[in-house]
Amino acid sequence: MLRVTDLQAGYGGSEVLHSLSLEVGEGEAVVVLGPNGHGKTTLLRAISGLIRPTAGTVEFDGQVISGMRASEIVAAGVIHIPQGDLPFPELTVMENLLMGAYRPEAWQERKRKMELVFELFPVLGERTSQLARSLSGGERRMLALGRGLMAKAKILMIDEPSLGLAPFLIENVYHAIQEINKNGMAILLVDENADHIEDLADRVYLLESGAVVKEGTVEDVFSDEALLAAYLG
Amino acid sequence: MEKLFQAIYGGILYGSIYGLMAIGLTLIWGSLRMLNLAHGSMYLVGGYVAWAALNQWALPALPSFALGVIAAALMGLIIQVLLINRILGRSEFFNAAMIATVGAAIVIDSAMLLIFGPRVKQMPPVFQGQFKFAGVVITYQGLLIVVVALISFALLWLFLSRSRHGLSIQAVSQQMDAARLMGIPTVTTFMIVMTISGALAGLAGVLLSSVFYLSPTAGFNPMVKALVVTIFGGLGSVKGTIWAAYVIGLVEAFLQVYFGAGAALPGLFLFMIVMLVIRPSGLFGLGEAQRL
Numbered sequence: 226m227l228r229v230t231d232l233q234a235g236y237g238g239s240e241v242l243h244s245l246s247l248e249v250g251e252g253e254a255v256v257v258l259g260p261n262g263h264g265k266t267t268l269l270r271a272i273s274g275l276i277r278p279t280a281g282t283v284e285f286d287g288q289v290i291s292g293m294r295a296s297e298i299v300a301a302g303v304i305h306i307p308q309g310d311l312p313f314p315e316l317t318v319m320e321n322l323l324m325g326a327y328r329p330e331a332w333q334e335r336k337r338k339m340e341l342v343f344e345l346f347p348v349l350g351e352r353t354s355q356l357a358r359s360l361s362g363g364e365r366r367m368l369a370l371g372r373g374l375m376a377k378a379k380i381l382m383i384d385e386p387s388l389g390l391a392p393f394l395i396e397n398v399y400h401a402i403q404e405i406n407k408n409g410m411a412i413l414l415v416d417e418n419a420d421h422i423e424d425l426a427d428r429v430y431l432l433e434s435g436a437v438v439k440e441g442t443v444e445d446v447f448s449d450e451a452l453l454a455a456y457l458g
Numbered sequence: 459m460e461k462l463f464q465a466i467y468g469g470i471l472y473g474s475i476y477g478l479m480a481i482g483l484t485l486i487w488g489s490l491r492m493l494n495l496a497h498g499s500m501y502l503v504g505g506y507v508a509w510a511a512l513n514q515w516a517l518p519a520l521p522s523f524a525l526g527v528i529a530a531a532l533m534g535l536i537i538q539v540l541l542i543n544r545i546l547g548r549s550e551f552f553n554a555a556m557i558a559t560v561g562a563a564i565v566i567d568s569a570m571l572l573i574f575g576p577r578v579k580q581m582p583p584v585f586q587g588q589f590k591f592a593g594v595v596i597t598y599q600g601l602l603i604v605v606v607a608l609i610s611f612a613l614l615w616l617f618l619s620r621s622r623h624g625l626s627i628q629a630v631s632q633q634m635d636a637a638r639l640m641g642i643p644t645v646t647t648f649m650i651v652m653t654i655s656g657a658l659a660g661l662a663g664v665l666l667s668s669v670f671y672l673s674p675t676a677g678f679n680p681m682v683k684a685l686v687v688t689i690f691g692g693l694g695s696v697k698g699t700i701w702a703a704y705v706i707g708l709v710e711a712f713l714q715v716y717f718g719a720g721a722a723l724p725g726l727f728l729f730m731i732v733m734l735v736i737r738p739s740g741l742f743g744l745g746e747a748q749r750l
Contacts, residue, residue, distance in 0.1 A: 299641030311636035313629050324629045328641040
């Protein structure tokens, strides 16, 4: 479904990603693990079009999306839920969610989608007229996920869902992501933290210095003690 | 008592004018993060095109004014497409955009001079006449300005807060990367903002050219006042700008009525300096920290 081939990307002349290749199949949940600064966020930004790759290709559903504008990549069904949530701070929870459904095909279904989001995250339903900037960390995370779900997504790319959250909140978030994946949504998730990925991940990539150093199932990766120590610290 | 009502009416009138001029600037700052120094020229285009329609093409009043507003809106769009789109995303965008819009302003103002000549023009007011209420002289034209301004503010607010495109403009202003990730086309958004801003400046030009004379340099003062209002209300905040417009309008009117015309400007600047010391990001500003 999503195929990244030999991707190179970076900022202001310095390359962060070096010939990175990975794949996500239909309905698969793929996790990319890597320490901070090694290119996890850059990878997602290069796929979603926030930055332009300098070399390599990204294909989605048979279409080459690398080099397309971010808004066109969204139209193709690739939805990026960014690190740090990036809410619209002066808009309400409801308005933030509505913006997730900005594109015409998603806008038509916004009422139904919103109900689904409130089923998954009841807290959001209780706070619809609250300004996003006054939400707690966990609520902002749920808002970011909910906002992503409002779009007509074929794949959700999630950047560090555990960032800055208390442990029990992290469990809730990963549980929600599992639910979403169980309903058939393809997931590409990047994180620094390997604690909660066991039940979610169909496959794992280990990322180091902008390139993939190992690929396999959770068992494959977790059985290599030395490698794991490098990632769990 | 009469003085009080005079000051209140004056304040509301000035506030309406400042608001019409300033809202466009704040919308542009909020979404594009640039200062549009061609804003005064769009005010001028509105006034001049309306004047030409009325006096040279002998169109009736309402279509003439509509033409003025449309011409100014188109001018805003042209500036965006020809100039700003080419420099978007560059590292020195803020300075480059300022210089580009100054350039556009020089071109437009000179064109007005060439086409219409240096002699001042006056637009006949839409409604002639005046009446007295509670001892205050109120012109029908003044009343029209206030009503049109209030209706424009209300319509703009409805658009920004209740429509998909209006919300998307707010979204782009508040978090551009997130907006792009929702599929909001930022370039189109900028074009819509510049068009609306041009239309509002043109509307101000059309309404005010009957109160003040129309000349090739007439756009400068309203633009400077609009900038001051925008900064005072907090760059990027539409709500703040409207509040600021009326606060500044009322302060100016009160100073004029009670201390004479000469006291108005110095008093106003003093008031603003004090306010900005207390609240550097303006009344409701999207503060520096948020912008960065």
